[in-house]
Amino acid sequence: MQSLEIKASTETPEVKFNKDTGVLHISGRSLPEDAFSFYQPIIDWVVAFLKINPLQKVELNFDLDYFNSSSGRYLLELLSIFESKSKPGMAQIKWYAEEDDELMVEKGNELKSLIKLPFEVITTEG
Amino acid sequence: MELTPASAFRVYLEVKDVQLSFSYRGPFHDGLTDRIVDISENTIADHMGQRKMNRKVSFLLVECFQNIIKHGEQIQREPKDELLDDGMFTFRSEGDSYFINSINVVRKDQIDDLKATVDLINSKTKAELKEMYRAQLVSNELSEKGGAGLGLIEIARKSGNRLEVEFEALEGDYALFHQQVFFSSVEGKTGENQIPRTKALYRQLEESDLMMTYKGDFSQKSILPLLNIVESNIGQSKHEAYLAKKVGHVLIEMLQNISKHAKCTNGAKDGIFTIGRYKDRFFVQTGNRVEEKDAANLESKLHELQKMKYEELAILHREKIKESIYLEDKTKTGLGLIQIAKASTEAPRFQIAPFDGDMFYTLSVVV
Numbered sequence: 011m012q013s014l015e016i017k018a019s020t021e022t023p024e025v026k027f028n029k030d031t032g033v034l035h036i037s038g039r040s041l042p043e044d045a046f047s048f049y050q051p052i053i054d055w056v057v058a059f060l061k062i063n064p065l066q067k068v069e070l071n072f073d074l075d076y077f078n079s080s081s082g083r084y085l086l087e088l089l090s091i092f093e094s095k096s097k098p099g100m101a102q103i104k105w106y107a108e109e110d111d112e113l114m115v116e117k118g119n120e121l122k123s124l125i126k127l128p129f130e131v132i133t134t135e136g
Numbered sequence: 137m138e139l140t141p142a143s144a145f146r147v148y149l150e151v152k153d154v155q156l157s158f159s160y161r162g163p164f165h166d167g168l169t170d171r172i173v174d175i176s177e178n179t180i181a182d183h184m185g186q187r188k189m190n191r192k193v194s195f196l197l198v199e200c201f202q203n204i205i206k207h208g209e210q211i212q213r214e215p216k217d218e219l220l221d222d223g224m225f226t227f228r229s230e231g232d233s234y235f236i237n238s239i240n241v242v243r244k245d246q247i248d249d250l251k252a253t254v255d256l257i258n259s260k261t262k263a264e265l266k267e268m269y270r271a272q273l274v275s276n277e278l279s280e281k282g283g284a285g286l287g288l289i290e291i292a293r294k295s296g297n298r299l300e301v302e303f304e305a306l307e308g309d310y311a312l313f314h315q316q317v318f319f320s321s322v323e324g325k326t327g328e329n330q331i332p333r334t335k336a337l338y339r340q341l342e343e344s345d346l347m348m349t350y351k352g353d354f355s356q357k358s359i360l361p362l363l364n365i366v367e368s369n370i371g372q373s374k375h376e377a378y379l380a381k382k383v384g385h386v387l388i389e390m391l392q393n394i395s396k397h398a399k400c401t402n403g404a405k406d407g408i409f410t411i412g413r414y415k416d417r418f419f420v421q422t423g424n425r426v427e428e429k430d431a432a433n434l435e436s437k438l439h440e441l442q443k444m445k446y447e448e449l450a451i452l453h454r455e456k457i458k459e460s461i462y463l464e465d466k467t468k469t470g471l472g473l474i475q476i477a478k479a480s481t482e483a484p485r486f487q488i489a490p491f492d493g494d495m496f497y498t499l500s501v502v503v
Binding site: 020021041042043075076078079080082083086087090110111112113120123124 | 356359360363378381382384385388389392395396450453454457458460461469471472474475479
């Protein structure tokens, strides 16, 4: 299994998941109309990774400018997979948003309320 | 024009028979040139398979738009307004014909020279224009701004048609310069003078403080340049940057709603989109045809959302996004409409009315 790397496009975020360090980064904006085609391969990769993962810790970092409703659905699915398939205490989520960016802070808090995993909403200076 | 869903419908009626109609009422800056070309290329080239002609249209769009940037005057006002928008850029495609109409401010003392240049260009044959262009290039008459007249000569050469112009006096030292460039794939075809129609549209946009209108295809490729134009216009000051983000967020949901759910006519997801200023906020309107069988369900959903408070919408969104993971049809989650209602500072307004054998659905929100 190789690490996952997807470059950003005008409508999709950059995705980096290092299988050796267990650190995931999703950053940029996510606006694909067909979110399934973009996110399903990522979800498949994560499911395969969690089956064989020898690591004790996995860190998921989200630093998104914004995302459309279809992407939101897949982000939740992605987090749900970690919730249901990772060992207890293994996954940790960090959601980054600029402090004045109410929209992304709110979206982070909404996902946090839906997922039973350690989830930090971290505000940064713009 | 009042800010009701009916107003988007009226804009649509005016342009319903054209494939593409785009109007932009400033501010004009160079960063937008590429986006405007994107809109034209995505809409025209892919659907009509006219790549060669499309290159010519792109060239004309760039020249006309940059002419406004280079030569348009800005009326000095106090207090200084960041978003001076004296002027408008518009283009339409109707079958084999393309109209590029622009309006920009000039000083009254420039009118005679400009008139003489246009008259001279219009009097020349194709070969004479080529010679005139070469002569201009080597002469010393280039202005600091890159050669007054050179752009116009190029526009006339590439369009193969005469330039239509008109001047309209404003108060004080300024006047509006109206220009139409017509281009057709059918050689020798001439276009109707749409300057009066463009003037009327400009007044309408000014009265309603509309910044931009777009009628055309709403596939994803057409949506992104529209989003980029709005983002680069609104978020210029830090104060507006996050508001711009909210507007962008609502915009993408509204435009993708058209893309996903609009009834396809003539192979395209056809609709209308307008954005304007409303007090210290922005209003966004969209309109598109929907299937009659879907109209009742949409109407009842929207009525429900209209009645809900922000907190109720937040709870509903949480419930729906959770459910959406298990839905078989992942394209019909209903999340987009809830997000639009949540982001709107006033209850979203809508209208669903019979139109031309279909139903026409308009949605209007303030962000």
